[in-house]
Amino acid sequence: MTSQARIGLIVTAIGFFTGIWLFLAPFMVEYQKVGQDWTEATKNDLWTGSALIAISALTLILFAAFALRDAARAVEQASTTEAEEN
Protein backbone atom coordinates (compact mmCIF):
# COMPACT_ATOMS: atom_id res chain seq x y z
CA MET A 1 0.00 0.00 0.00
CA THR A 2 1.34 3.42 -0.94
CA SER A 3 1.89 6.18 1.63
CA GLN A 4 -0.84 8.25 -0.06
CA ALA A 5 -3.33 5.42 0.51
CA ARG A 6 -2.33 5.17 4.18
CA ILE A 7 -2.87 8.89 4.75
CA GLY A 8 -6.11 8.67 2.74
CA LEU A 9 -7.32 5.94 5.09
CA ILE A 10 -6.47 8.10 8.12
CA VAL A 11 -8.47 10.94 6.51
CA THR A 12 -11.44 8.58 6.03
CA ALA A 13 -11.16 7.49 9.67
CA ILE A 14 -11.20 11.18 10.72
CA GLY A 15 -14.40 11.51 8.65
CA PHE A 16 -15.88 8.59 10.57
CA PHE A 17 -15.12 10.21 13.96
CA THR A 18 -16.46 13.56 12.69
CA GLY A 19 -19.73 11.75 11.96
CA ILE A 20 -19.84 10.44 15.52
CA TRP A 21 -19.15 13.96 16.82
CA LEU A 22 -22.00 15.37 14.71
CA PHE A 23 -24.31 12.68 16.08
CA LEU A 24 -23.46 13.58 19.66
CA ALA A 25 -22.91 17.36 19.31
CA PRO A 26 -26.52 18.54 19.90
CA PHE A 27 -26.55 16.80 23.31
CA MET A 28 -22.94 17.59 24.26
CA VAL A 29 -23.16 21.30 23.37
CA GLU A 30 -26.66 21.26 24.91
CA TYR A 31 -28.63 22.99 22.20
CA GLN A 32 -30.93 19.98 22.28
CA LYS A 33 -32.46 19.08 25.60
CA VAL A 34 -33.10 15.40 26.23
CA GLY A 35 -36.81 14.54 26.10
CA GLN A 36 -37.82 17.62 24.12
CA ASP A 37 -38.83 17.71 20.43
CA TRP A 38 -35.87 17.76 18.12
CA THR A 39 -35.03 21.12 16.59
CA GLU A 40 -34.16 21.61 12.90
CA ALA A 41 -30.45 21.89 13.84
CA THR A 42 -30.55 18.61 15.76
CA LYS A 43 -32.30 16.77 12.94
CA ASN A 44 -29.79 18.11 10.43
CA ASP A 45 -26.83 17.13 12.59
CA LEU A 46 -28.17 13.63 13.26
CA TRP A 47 -28.94 12.94 9.58
CA THR A 48 -25.66 14.42 8.34
CA GLY A 49 -23.68 12.64 11.04
CA SER A 50 -25.27 9.29 10.31
CA ALA A 51 -24.66 9.73 6.56
CA LEU A 52 -21.02 10.60 7.25
CA ILE A 53 -20.60 7.57 9.53
CA ALA A 54 -22.17 5.28 6.92
CA ILE A 55 -20.09 6.63 4.02
CA SER A 56 -16.82 6.55 5.98
CA ALA A 57 -17.45 3.04 7.34
CA LEU A 58 -18.39 1.75 3.88
CA THR A 59 -15.28 3.35 2.37
CA LEU A 60 -13.05 1.82 5.05
CA ILE A 61 -14.59 -1.65 4.72
CA LEU A 62 -14.52 -1.70 0.91
CA PHE A 63 -10.99 -0.27 0.81
CA ALA A 64 -9.78 -2.95 3.22
CA ALA A 65 -11.56 -5.68 1.24
CA PHE A 66 -10.07 -4.64 -2.09
CA ALA A 67 -6.62 -4.11 -0.54
CA LEU A 68 -6.76 -7.67 0.85
CA ARG A 69 -7.85 -9.00 -2.56
CA ASP A 70 -4.92 -7.20 -4.23
CA ALA A 71 -2.50 -8.56 -1.63
CA ALA A 72 -3.82 -12.11 -2.10
CA ARG A 73 -3.43 -11.81 -5.89
CA ALA A 74 0.13 -10.52 -5.49
CA VAL A 75 1.03 -13.49 -3.25
CA GLU A 76 -0.57 -15.91 -5.74
CA GLN A 77 1.35 -14.40 -8.65
CA ALA A 78 4.63 -14.52 -6.68
CA SER A 79 4.12 -18.20 -5.80
CA THR A 80 3.23 -19.04 -9.43
CA THR A 81 6.38 -17.37 -10.80
CA GLU A 82 8.48 -19.10 -8.12
CA ALA A 83 7.02 -22.49 -9.09
CA GLU A 84 7.66 -21.78 -12.80
CA GLU A 85 11.28 -20.80 -12.09
CA ASN A 86 11.86 -24.00 -10.10
Add this chain to the structure above:
Amino acid sequence: MTKYVIGATGALLGALIGTWLMLAPFALAYQGSGADWADPTYVDFWTGLPLLVISVAGLILYASGLVEELRRRGIMRRPYAASPGQPQAPGSPPENATGSENSMEQVLLPLVTAMLKDMQERDRERDGAREETLDDVRQTRDAGDEGSVRK
Protein backbone atom coordinates in the same frame (compact mmCIF):
# COMPACT_ATOMS: atom_id res chain seq x y z
CA MET B 1 -6.95 -0.01 -8.36
CA THR B 2 -10.62 -0.26 -7.34
CA LYS B 3 -9.71 0.56 -3.74
CA TYR B 4 -8.44 4.01 -4.75
CA VAL B 5 -11.61 4.74 -6.71
CA ILE B 6 -13.71 3.76 -3.67
CA GLY B 7 -11.54 5.91 -1.38
CA ALA B 8 -11.78 8.89 -3.74
CA THR B 9 -15.57 8.51 -3.96
CA GLY B 10 -15.83 8.40 -0.17
CA ALA B 11 -13.62 11.48 0.15
CA LEU B 12 -15.70 13.33 -2.46
CA LEU B 13 -18.91 12.54 -0.58
CA GLY B 14 -17.22 13.70 2.63
CA ALA B 15 -16.33 17.00 0.96
CA LEU B 16 -19.94 17.44 -0.18
CA ILE B 17 -21.21 16.75 3.37
CA GLY B 18 -18.70 19.30 4.69
CA THR B 19 -20.01 21.91 2.26
CA TRP B 20 -23.60 21.11 3.24
CA LEU B 21 -22.75 21.48 6.95
CA MET B 22 -21.35 24.96 6.30
CA LEU B 23 -24.44 26.04 4.37
CA ALA B 24 -27.13 24.19 6.36
CA PRO B 25 -27.72 26.78 9.12
CA PHE B 26 -28.61 29.36 6.47
CA ALA B 27 -30.34 26.94 4.09
CA LEU B 28 -32.58 25.50 6.84
CA ALA B 29 -33.00 28.99 8.37
CA TYR B 30 -32.09 28.09 11.93
CA GLN B 31 -29.53 30.90 11.71
CA GLY B 32 -30.99 34.28 10.85
CA SER B 33 -28.82 36.33 8.50
CA GLY B 34 -27.23 39.26 10.34
CA ALA B 35 -27.95 37.81 13.79
CA ASP B 36 -25.22 36.52 16.10
CA TRP B 37 -24.32 32.95 15.43
CA ALA B 38 -26.10 30.43 17.65
CA ASP B 39 -24.45 27.28 19.06
CA PRO B 40 -25.76 24.95 16.30
CA THR B 41 -24.35 27.31 13.66
CA TYR B 42 -20.93 27.33 15.33
CA VAL B 43 -20.92 23.55 15.59
CA ASP B 44 -22.06 22.97 12.01
CA PHE B 45 -19.78 25.56 10.42
CA TRP B 46 -16.64 24.65 12.37
CA THR B 47 -17.27 20.94 11.78
CA GLY B 48 -18.04 21.41 8.09
CA LEU B 49 -14.99 23.51 7.26
CA PRO B 50 -12.32 21.09 8.59
CA LEU B 51 -14.30 18.18 7.12
CA LEU B 52 -14.26 19.86 3.72
CA VAL B 53 -10.50 20.58 3.91
CA ILE B 54 -9.63 17.08 5.13
CA SER B 55 -11.87 15.41 2.56
CA VAL B 56 -10.35 17.42 -0.29
CA ALA B 57 -6.87 16.42 0.97
CA GLY B 58 -8.06 12.78 1.09
CA LEU B 59 -9.46 13.04 -2.42
CA ILE B 60 -6.12 14.35 -3.70
CA LEU B 61 -4.22 11.58 -1.89
CA TYR B 62 -6.47 8.80 -3.20
CA ALA B 63 -6.29 10.25 -6.72
CA SER B 64 -2.47 10.43 -6.56
CA GLY B 65 -2.44 6.82 -5.29
CA LEU B 66 -4.60 5.83 -8.27
CA VAL B 67 -2.27 7.65 -10.69
CA GLU B 68 0.75 5.93 -9.08
CA GLU B 69 -0.93 2.54 -9.49
CA LEU B 70 -1.80 3.27 -13.14
CA ARG B 71 1.83 4.25 -13.82
CA ARG B 72 3.10 1.12 -12.08
CA ARG B 73 0.89 -1.03 -14.33
CA GLY B 74 2.03 0.87 -17.42
CA ILE B 75 -1.44 2.24 -18.23
CA MET B 76 -0.29 5.82 -17.70
CA ARG B 77 3.07 7.27 -18.67
CA ARG B 78 5.25 9.27 -16.33
CA PRO B 79 5.43 12.85 -17.68
CA TYR B 80 8.81 13.86 -19.21
CA ALA B 81 10.24 10.38 -18.69
CA ALA B 82 12.13 8.61 -21.49
CA SER B 83 10.48 5.40 -22.69
CA PRO B 84 12.59 2.41 -21.57
CA GLY B 85 11.96 0.35 -24.72
CA GLN B 86 13.90 2.63 -27.05
CA PRO B 87 17.67 2.02 -27.03
CA GLN B 88 19.85 4.89 -28.13
CA ALA B 89 21.47 4.68 -31.56
CA PRO B 90 25.28 4.37 -31.54
CA GLY B 91 27.00 7.70 -32.02
CA SER B 92 23.99 9.69 -30.98
CA PRO B 93 24.56 12.54 -28.52
CA PRO B 94 24.13 11.82 -24.80
CA GLU B 95 20.59 12.00 -23.50
CA ASN B 96 21.04 14.71 -20.92
CA ALA B 97 22.99 17.00 -23.26
CA THR B 98 20.39 17.38 -26.00
CA GLY B 99 17.38 15.67 -24.52
CA SER B 100 14.90 18.05 -26.09
CA GLU B 101 16.48 17.63 -29.54
CA ASN B 102 16.35 13.84 -29.19
CA SER B 103 12.73 13.89 -28.18
CA MET B 104 11.97 16.22 -31.10
CA GLU B 105 13.72 13.80 -33.45
CA GLN B 106 11.73 10.91 -31.98
CA VAL B 107 8.52 12.82 -32.59
CA LEU B 108 9.44 13.80 -36.15
CA LEU B 109 10.96 10.46 -37.21
CA PRO B 110 7.70 8.59 -37.91
CA LEU B 111 6.32 11.61 -39.78
CA VAL B 112 9.39 11.88 -42.01
CA THR B 113 9.41 8.10 -42.62
CA ALA B 114 5.74 8.18 -43.65
CA MET B 115 6.37 11.11 -45.98
CA LEU B 116 9.33 9.33 -47.63
CA LYS B 117 7.29 6.17 -48.10
CA ASP B 118 4.46 8.18 -49.65
CA MET B 119 6.85 9.96 -52.03
CA GLN B 120 8.42 6.64 -53.11
CA GLU B 121 4.98 5.15 -53.79
CA ARG B 122 3.99 8.16 -55.90
CA ASP B 123 7.23 7.92 -57.90
CA ARG B 124 6.57 4.24 -58.49
CA GLU B 125 3.00 4.95 -59.65
CA ARG B 126 4.21 7.73 -61.97
CA ASP B 127 6.85 5.45 -63.52
CA GLY B 128 4.22 2.72 -64.04
CA ALA B 129 1.83 5.15 -65.71
CA ARG B 130 4.60 6.46 -68.02
CA GLU B 131 5.53 2.93 -69.09
CA GLU B 132 1.87 2.16 -69.82
CA THR B 133 1.46 5.23 -72.04
CA LEU B 134 4.69 4.38 -73.90
CA ASP B 135 3.37 0.87 -74.57
CA ASP B 136 0.06 2.31 -75.83
CA VAL B 137 1.91 4.67 -78.20
CA ARG B 138 4.01 1.79 -79.54
CA GLN B 139 0.94 -0.41 -80.09
CA THR B 140 -0.93 2.34 -81.98
CA ARG B 141 2.18 3.05 -84.11
CA ASP B 142 2.52 -0.67 -84.99
CA ALA B 143 -1.16 -0.84 -85.92
CA GLY B 144 -0.72 2.20 -88.21
CA ASP B 145 2.26 0.62 -89.91
CA GLU B 146 0.33 -2.60 -90.54
CA GLY B 147 -2.52 -0.57 -92.10
CA SER B 148 -0.21 1.27 -94.47
CA VAL B 149 1.41 -2.00 -95.59
CA ARG B 150 -2.00 -3.50 -96.36
CA LYS B 151 -2.86 -0.51 -98.55
